[in-house]
Amino acid sequence: MxxxxxxxxxxxxxxxxxxxxxxxxxxxxxxxxxxxxxxxYASGKKTTGVTWASQNMLVLGITVGAFLVLHIAHFWVKMKLTGDPLLEHTAISIGGVETEVENAYALVNHTFSYLWIVIVYVVAAVGLAIHLSHGFWSAFQTIGFSNQIWRKRLTVLGNLFAILIGFGFSIIPILQYLFYQG
CATH class of the missing domain: 1.20.5 (Single alpha-helices involved in coiled-coils or other helix-helix interfaces)
Incomplete structure (x- = not known):
């Protein structure tokens, strides 16, 4: 990549x-x-018509931001700035042309060999999914594209999108930890 x-x-x-x-x-x-x-928002009471995600977007955003810092430290900084011994060069074929690249897979494999990192990634992915479940339809509302009919549709689409993204970001570290160590 x-x-x-x-x-x-x-x-x-x-x-x-x-x-x-x-x-x-x-x-x-x-x-x-x-x-x-x-x-x-009333503390300890369910406010009608307001989801938990919408009440906690700032906290969820801070959580996702903290995870992003961790992710950047684990991968981007090592790949772009400091390097890592795991990033030794390897040859691969790109369009039939042998090309020398850094072995980013070795870094990913090593990083996801630690259960605590996998757990942090999964928790962060769930936090991101919750953040997106509200943020998706809310973004359309912010630009004026929301009414009674579309709000329901956008909420469903937002929830599906959030589940897909949350699952996608969770499954990579889980599968790496369970099946690709070594």
Whole structure:
């Protein structure tokens, strides 16, 4: 993946997108708290029409952000900045051309050989899924694309999207830990 030219373009755009999302999310949270004034969510009571995810988006965002820092430290920093002995060069065939690349698989294999790291990744993936379950339809509402009919549809799509992403990010470390050690 690191040899793909598109990655060099997508990586900085993704980083900028995350920063904009974080700043906009914090701004929106502060504006919502200010608009609500003293009428906060009732503690210990179920507020009608408000999901747990929507009440805890900032906490979920901070959790996902903390995981992202851990993920960047485990992989991106080692692959892009500091290096790692596990990243020894290996030859692979790309389009029939023998190409020398870093062995990123060895780093992934080693990282996911620790059960605590696998557990952290799975917990983070669940947190991300919960964050996305609210954030998906909420993003459409923010830009004005939501009404009674579409809100239900977007909620279902958002939940499906969240489950798919959460499962996808969980299954990689789980399978690596269970079946590909060695």
């Amino acid at each position: 690191a040899t793909t030219p598109a990655i060099r373009v997508i990586e900085p755009l993704l980083a900028i997108g995350f920063l904009v999302h974080i700043l906009y999310g914090v701004k929106l949270t502060l504006e919502n708290r200010k608009a609500r004034g003293s009428a906060r």
